[in-house]
Amino acid sequence: MCGIVGAVSQHNIVPILVQGLQRLEYRGYDSCGVAVHQAGELRRSRSTARVAELRQQIDTDGVVSGTGIAHTRWATHGAPAVHNAHPHFSSGRIALVHNGIIENHDELRAELQAKGYVFESQTDTEVIAHLIAHLYDGDLYDAVQRATLQLQGAYAIAVFSRDEPQRVVGAREGSPLILGVGLPEDGGANYLASDAMALAGVTDRIVYLEEGDVVDVQLGKFWISARQADGRFQPVQREVKIVHAHTGAAELGPYRHYMQKEIFEQPRAISDTLEGVEGITPELFGDSAYRIFKEIDRVLILACGTSYYSGSTAKYWLESIAKIPTSVEIASEYRYRDSVPDPRTLVVTISQSGETADTLAALKHARSLGMTHTLTICNVATSAMVRECELAYITRAGVEVGVASTKAFTTQLAGLFLLTLALAQVRGTVSAEAEAMHLKAMRHLPVALQAVLALEPQVVAWAEAFARKENALFLGRGLHYPIALEGALKLKEISYIHAEAYPAGELKHGPLALVTSDMPVVTVAPNDALLEKLKSNLQEVRARGGELFVFADADTRIENSEGVHVIRMPEHYGALSPILHVVPLQLLAYHTACARGTDVDKPRNLAKSVTVE
Template sequence: MCGIVGGVTNNDITALLLEGLNRLEYRGYDSSGLIVLSKNNTFDRARSVGKVKNLEDNLKARDQKILGNIGIAHTRWATHGEPSISNAHPHISMNSVSLVHNGIIENYIDLKNDQLNKGYSFTSETDTEVIAHAIDFAMKSCNTLISSVQLAIKSFSGSYGLGIISSKYPDQIIAARKGSPLIIGIGKNGNYIASDQMALLSVTKEFIILEEGDIAEIKINKITIYDLDGILVNRPITISKLKEGQVDLGNYDHFMQKEIFEQPQAIRDTLESRITKDSVVISAFGHKAETIFKEAKQVQIVACGTSFNAGLVAKYWLEDIAKISCNIEVASEYRYRHPMLLDHTLFITLSQSGETADTVEALKTAKIINNNISTLCITNSAESSLTRLSDLTFLTHAGPEIGVASTKAFTTQLVSLALLTCTIGKLKNIINKKQEKKIIDGLKRLPGLVNEALLQEVQIKDLAIRFKDTNSALFLGRGTMHAIAMEGALKLKEISYIHAEAYPAGELKHGPIALIDRDMPVIAIAPNDELLGKLKSNLQEVKSRGSQMIVFEDTNSKVEAMDAMEVIPVTSNLGRITAPIIFTIPLQLLSYHVALIKGTDVDKPRNLAKSVTVE
């Protein structure tokens, strides 16, 4: 969730640290800070509450610039301690050690009490400060910075991604990773660390992905990496395919808006080389995919947030179309409830970043419970914890997604799950060639259908005005559209702070109908499917209670408009697979324009971070 950037260079590092923080601000923005080692080997630090711009203003207001060739920086999403300057990173111990930290030290109270007894004082409420003190104490018995870090981390329980510098070792940064992603960037004028490649794209495209337990000593002309057991290791260098322009706004006002409109291309990229004229390329899921899918007797999906909603759609598809049993569960619950896993289960994890902490841990738990399962991760990140832990990987090819509220990651996950459904169905002789071709034809239509749905933006923008004084909203759908209603409600609450709930339309009489009045807008999704008649009856129930209604429909659904009801045709002739994907689009646009009217921070909503890498 939080962002780390640092480097050892031939040049002044401050400008690069600020640039990296701006690129990483989507990961956390309660506070930010940076620290450099000045030429006389003393720490020079600046910290500010709020967005990175506040830190930049802080630096501009200083009489003396912060200058140095080695430094670290951090943008924070608060876990321990409220957002404040004293809790902002970097933290310092005894003017000898400074560090930035992603993750949570679970035994920090015990460590803190021990350190207080040793004479250390604390200036923050964070768990991070105990790390700095532990390293400073270890330096008293070690003769290198990296050996001090190796000794100190033995006392930590929890997760960490660390960038560490010391006034006593002014030529190096130590990077350590356990449960929180960290990379090393290899540049012409120095070497760098970051929690995300995007922070360093202006100086390098060459990266080393640190593996679980790795500790690295990074100097201007040398990188040395040790594994968890202290054994010297070599990690491969990867070349990033990201481009700097991919993380710029271009002609859009917000990243969320840009990413909504990038969905046609993102879907094309996800389908590219995965389908032929009339079939799915099975090997796109990995060279062992055919054997694994044929042997699979059931599917278990675990995910969080938006990815969970995508998985819920897939449950309908897999059972209805591929005729294979499918369960789905929130990852944070799954990992703690001692689940049963049958042999030959296909265990699927969904995560945009591939680093979602609960999902990663759920996968580890599943592999311990039963080693006779197969694992597949669907992610947007080729170099992630989930990809390294899984037997099979399917990349969504959505490109960088900066907006905290996921849009193109969600629709490309649905496309990926549709390809999976088709693949399993045909390998189990449930889907014949004619049916497979029909599915492929529908998927090929998706980019054009999304473009059609995007044309409704002007009308949706006008509808959003209705939400100016709204505090709550209700979303309704049936079948797969219940999952899409859940996604629509999630988007609205995430970025506009309106309380929103989603219900299966048939559940109205079991409680939600009590909430409906003239002040409660109801948003319904009306595809032309076998449940349309029942949905229309549900709409009548809502309308009779005086609610304002918005209905997004297939043009063939022919929902009859009534007073205070807007019916918006989205597109037509959608199938079981294309419909959930297309009806997602107007809900994204609605939440975006409501947020604009509410005046909230669309790309960086309060209290949220893009990648949840701690519990």
């Protein structure tokens, strides 16, 4: 979600701060800003425009310094406005940026106002700045440590003081923050950031701060302390890792938007995700996977958004192939209800970034209930999710810039299907012949996806009609119902058309009341055991004057006719059909959004990495 970059250097670090913000733009933001220590004073530039405009403003303002912090903000408390943009100042001597949400900000605000502090914004962040200023007595490191003891909620912060040049202090709890250790030729420079990508090309030596850590960053040195259970801070050593962050997310090449590029990267992403999979073995998920898989009787999947729909698809695979009871929970709901824990459960989290706040919190809640067997399907090997789980399968989608997930979703499905086969093997529910057949089909996926992508011109023609609509209905049955949900989500995310998805059999139980000639009905129609039932549902729509847009397998005998538009999929793909059928739904959403002129890669009100609850 929001992005943080900070630095201490002997040289002007403002270009590095701005470059870091540009590399974090894909996460989504409403405003941006930079603050520096310049000529013994605090200076800042803030904007509700893009980072490119902020750069021009910085040049105009003459902002130059060796110490500074920068931020991209996605609004939570307070509207997207300059006075709410980070960095925030307090008392003319404290500058601070913050990711996360402070839950007790109202109480702290009242206490600080009673002490004479004047608030210039509606943000919870300004509370932290004033609190640190109130506690500051010449040692910023100590003031930040004491301030964190009063904060409830999630935060990653970077802060510096007018009175201590060449020093930036960071802290994290529930929101990611990393330390970048400068290269020897940098003359002692050190960095803070919310994402290693922000420091790509600057340093590849990264320290991943842990929950409760506070870090003191100075020229040529740094210290880290960890909060103990009694509230005291103990110095700790954290491993410095070499991380080669990708900067090339991203040349657009021949594509109009990153989302289109990422849709067309799916054959490569699937191929990379399956690279090295010579056969099905539990060890694909970690050295202790076989033992853990033998000890479990059920699976609990925790995820949000698109990842939740990939988990919902996997439930069908896990129960039909591995024969293991599976439940799928929306992570943001799971930890706030009374559930019945079972220690023989494999808790599976799914996240593109591995930093999704709700999913991380749900994982910790599940562990607190005694469910210690954990596995994650994740696209970032160095993420908090991977570090928190016993087992992991790292998808290799590469950097995904578009806010609406595409290649991350299909690679999650590939990883989840491998998990299904591994569990089925351990449980003895799949024959060697069937396992080999499934693995062969997986290896053919990149070729099959290329054939689906060739349908783009036909989808473009449909998109012209969709662009004039304000509502749409998506239908699927069985294994493809979650794919209908994902298709509806994509359309609403980037085209702003209201879209809902239902199991087709539910039409007569309410949604059929919505069907008119103005309501396009998109249907996922594979040639599976539910096809004839689905055809009856389509007739229900036509009888009410509804217009059907059907993605049908070639042998379904669903024909184009008045009010029925059909795009034929190249082949039926059995259990893996969802991975193919979601692609034309992605293309439909993308081209509809293009026709409506929306900001496809950065849709309004949304962020790429949701690191606040």
